[in-house]
Amino acid sequence: MLHVATGPELTAADLYDLLRLRVDVFVVEQECPYPELDGRDMLASTVHLWLREGGAVLGCLRLLDEGPATRVGRVCTAASARGTGLGGTLMAAAVERIGARESVLGAQVQAQGLYARFGYAPEGEVYLEDGIPHISMRRPGSTP
Template sequence: MTELRVAAGPELTAAELHGLLRLRCDVFVVEQRCPYPEVDGLDLDPDTLHLWWQPGAEPLACLRVLGAPGAVRRIGRVCTAEAARGTGLGGRLMAAALEHIGGDESELHAQVTAQGLYARFGYAPEGEPYDEDGITHVHMRRPAIPR
């Protein structure tokens, strides 16, 4: 069915980066109507890890993990193409990301409508919800898991 792909920032091909940026812009900028600086300079960082599901020419879901192993990791830019929603790709992608994160502490800024997804993976809200680009978010953290 779909294929999980994983690459550190410098390992991405131009076509892969283009596909990820296009999916993120389609979801966050166009669909959710949030004009924000999507291209933030972090995608090609050596400590950025990209995970995405891609059955063919275009990715269906993606996320990125920021930060070096052993530090607090940050999951972000989690999105699924509209046509692939409700298929479980988001959960499968999060499970794959946590395999790479291992026992490191991690955090994310969740849209409150997706808070339940992240709670399934051990993330708990911290602080009050806040507005980010016109959408209510909440900071969530998953503590380090002792080895």
Template sequence: MTLRVVPGPELTGRQVHDLLRLRFEVFVLEQRCFYPEIDGRDLDDDAVHVWWQPAERVLGCLRVLGAPGGTRRVTRVCTAADARGTGLGGMLMAAAVDLVGADPSVLDAQVQAKGLYARFGYETDGEPFEEDGIMHVRMRRPATA
């Protein structure tokens, strides 16, 4: 499987559309989180997008924010309902960890997905909290040598 890795400023209009479409389907429609999905960060200089699109439809994606050398943030991790259980989430996270490199990173995990992130060195940092009606927990991955 080949994942696409594209910095935010280099995304085409079609790519932005396809990424937002999946994120809207998962976060807004499926999970019923009514929040502004378009947050103004997708095209930032420090944004890097990773996704799997074997045909016309994006099946999984994530976004890494933050400049190299600082604390990075993994956000918008999602897979299409029909692609879950295939290992795609793990492939996306492996790519995110490669992008982050030795830098420390954080993410806000849905509680039921903590195990996925723990496989990549993320540890719970604080108490669970509710966001958009779903329990989350902050997770951190320390800087590595």
């Protein structure tokens, strides 16, 4: 089931579950020790989207207001849910929420096909973030 909440609307339990999944995927599985707590999760302008099944969060992402564009970030799926289309479901909900606004993201290179399905195009050169190849991607805004 899809859940949506701004930072202040998150319950402590929901925030814990989102952070646990992000740490499990990014820090433990991908071996990227980085400061997961960046001060942006609880902002009123941050929107969290997540899918929960049987009490467990299986995937999540967040939308950050960055002036003229929305940044899609912290996109992750539990290992047990990969290959099920859950990432596409989350991205479809994110793109619907973003609407006509321009949006950007930093994609792990192997995942750029997922984002391309939603209108994101790579720009610039591949770069390393925490030892993992990434590429910036942009989805242009449209006039209402």
